[in-house]
Amino acid sequence: MLLAALLAACAVEAPRQERWVAFGSLAAVQFPPGAETAAERKALADVAGLWAALERDWHAWQPSTLTRFNAALAGGATVTAPEALRLPIARSRPLLAESAGWFDPGIGRLVALWGFHTSDYPITSLPPDAAALAAWAARPDSLADLDCDADWRCRSRAPQLQLDFNAMAEGLALELAAAQLRAQGVRHALLDLGGDMLALGERAGRPWRVGLDDGRGGVLGGVELRDGEAFMSSGSYAKWRPAPDGGRWPHVLEPASGQPARGARLVAVLHPDPVRADAAATALLAAGPERFARLVDSLRLGCALLVDEAGTAWLTPGMAARFQWQQTLPQRRLPGPAAGCAPDRPPS
Known part of the structure; x- marks a missing residue:
């Protein structure tokens, strides 16, 4: 995953923060400056417990509720x-359709084939x-192969289907944690x-401010x-394997072709739905800059940013209005007014 770095705060007193490991990455909860409350102490423990339980359920390759379900579907x-x-x-189902298949939790077998589990x-x-990849491209697995009735009795039309929710797990985990905090x-x-x-609320009367790592130490x-807004990102450089030409094959894969994503270096999405934002960041990275405008429209994203391999930034008008640059990149802005980050409109 692409790490988002916290930008330096203007206020003298820093927010309070607790860190731990969840979903194989560094997790944290920040609270505004001030004395810790009993509600916050309980909230931290509850969020840590929630994320640990979700990781046990959704882990894609270590023994989990998901791996047992995948094994049971076989055959x-x-x-x-x-x-x-x-x-x-x-x-996941509506996002699979709206992304034209560029986000697909049914590609767990492909991820394992590339060694990214x-x-x-x-x-x-x-x-x-080449033969294994050709066989995949001839008949890719997909979440669309999973049929479930109203009582959640499920059967797969792809005998080797393996679900993998890594491309949206963090977004859903954030959503559930935020709901839990609000309830408390x-x-x-x-x-x-x-x-x-x-983000929930504010940081001592100021908006919470977060930054985007450029993948090169800056x-x-x-x-x-x-x-209620989420800022989700995905990059092609943090998790990778060497390519024969000396380059890198990223862990984000094209679901239809089975090949590693090409053309994009990083993506960020700002949206009040963290699940949509998380899935969209992966879909946009997999699809590359040439499909950026089309997917932004079909996924109903008002605020999205993509940096291609040449270093050009592609961005929506909404993101152009919200993103505060610390570096200067050539830009390609999509046409149109700077609508909100969750435009209330059907895709065109």
């Missing part, structure tokens, strides 16, 4: 989906052979899961987050 068996998997399945990078094992009366906090951010720029 076309009918299986009742566990409660823990119903929400990610349900939330690991926490150790860079990968040094042999890449998949916590109004102001900044949630950080592997560099993906969701900060590209940042945004001020309004209450």
Whole structure:
């Protein structure tokens, strides 16, 4: 995952922060400056517990509720989906359609084929052979292969289907944690899961301000987050394996072709729906700059940014109005007014 760096705050007193590891990445919750409250202490423990439980349920390659469900589906068996998997399945289906398949949690077998079911990078094992990739391209697995009835009895039309929710897990985990905090009366906090951010309320009368790592040791720029907004990012350089030409194959894969994503170096999406933002960041990175405008429209994104391999920034008018640059890049802005980050309109 692409890490989002916190920008330096203008106020003298820094926010309070707790950090730990969740979903294989650094997680944190920040609270505004001031004395810690009992509600905040309980909230921290509850968020940590929630994220640990979700990781146990959704882990794509270590033993989990998800891996057991994938194994049970093998060979076309009918299986009742566990409660823990119903929400990610349900939330993924419309995003699969709206992204024209560029976001697809049904590609777990492809991810494993490339060796990306690991926490150790860079990968040094042999890449998949041409025959395996040709077989995938001839008939890719997809979440669309999973049929579930009203009672969540599910059967796959792809015998080897393996679901993998990594491309939206952080977004859904942030959404659930934010709902839990609000229910406990916590109004102001900044949630950080592997560099993906969701803001509640404000930071001592100021918006929460977060930055975007450029992947080269610097900060590209940042945004001020309004209450309930999420800032999700994906990059092609943090998790990778060497390519034969001396370049890098990123962990984000094209679902249809089975090949590593090409053309984009990093993507960021600002949206009040963290699940949509998370899935969209992966879809835009996989699809590359030539499909940026089309996917921004079909996914109904008002605020999105893509930096291509040549260093040009592609951005929506909404993101141009919100993103505060710390570096100067050539830009290609989509036409139109600077609408909100969640435009209330159907795709054209």
